[in-house]
Amino acid sequence: MAKQYDVLFRLLLIGDSGVGKTCLLCRFTDNEFHSSHISTIGVDFKMKTIEVDGIKVRIQIWDTAGQERYQTITKQYYRRAQGIFLVYDISSERSYQHIMKWVSDVDEYAPEGVQKILIGNKADEEQKRQVGREQGQQPWLIDALIPFEQNAKLGLRGKSWLKSTAWTSMKQVPAPTSTLKSPSRA
Numbered sequence: 001m002a003k004q005y006d007v008l009f010r011l012l013l014i015g016d017s018g019v020g021k022t023c024l025l026c027r028f029t030d031n032e033f034h035s036s037h038i039s040t041i042g043v044d045f046k047m048k049t050i051e052v053d054g055i056k057v058r059i060q061i062w063d064t065a066g067q068e069r070y071q072t073i074t075k076q077y078y079r080r081a082q083g084i085f086l087v088y089d090i091s092s093e094r095s096y097q098h099i100m101k102w103v104s105d106v107d108e109y110a111p112e113g114v115q116k117i118l119i120g121n122k123a124d125e126e127q128k129r130q131v132g133r134e135q136g137q138q139p140w141l142i143d144a145l146i147p148f149e150q151n152a153k154l155g156l157r158g159k160s161w162l163k164s165t166a167w168t169s170m171k172q173v174p175a176p177t178s179t180l181k182s183p184s185r186a
């Protein structure tokens with residue numbers, strides 16, 4: 001029987017409740033968008049196999065609850081992640097400020113050297129933008145952060161977003177000049 005995949009990647013989505021983690025995942029795996037916000041309880045995951053340069057890559061993406069009350073559970077999933085997507089909402093300054101807290105959780109619970117990717121989601125909400133593009137491009141604090149914006153609603157970047165980041169262009173990004181205030185989690 002033909003081998004179903006050559007490599008497996010375990011990736012994790014983290015960020016405040018409501019930033020659109022579940023929607024990003026649904027867009028990527030099923031090309032769907034749901035306008036309702038049904039908070040994730042604990043963790044959930046989806047899988048998808050794609051081909052990158054002739055290599056069959058199976059991606060297992062864990063979607064975590066952003067709500068504080070599930071943090072004890074969700075942190076247990078950091079340990080086995082090979083890549084972590086830190087998601088904020090470009091129309092929520094607060095969700096961007098909280099990224100610092102998410103980063104410190106990653107530093108504490110994820111394996112050393114895990115790849116971190118910063119996603120500014122809801123890129124279609126330009127008129128409500130509270131986080132400037134340049135803010136999202138600042139690789140403050142993190143030594144290997146790949147920043148970009150994404151639109152789960154319209155699916156602009158759609159299927160190529162992981163392909164173009166997680167394994168093909170993981171590289172060091174020049175470092176830190178913090179423009180962020182200290183995080184204050186709700």
Ligand SMILES: Nc1nc2c(ncn2[C@@H]2O[C@H](COP(=O)(O)OP(=O)(O)OP(=O)(O)O)[C@@H](O)[C@H]2O)c(=O)[nH]1
Nearest residue numbers: 017018019020021022023035039040066122152153
């Ligand atoms: N306009 C717009 N809305 C979005 C986008 N992505 C998600 N949303 C909306 O944002 C809300 C929250 O999305 P979810 O994916 O459920 O958020 P989440 O981060 O998984 O939330 P928790 O499970 O509570 O942590 C929903 O009403 C979505 O429809 C986007 O790219 N654009």
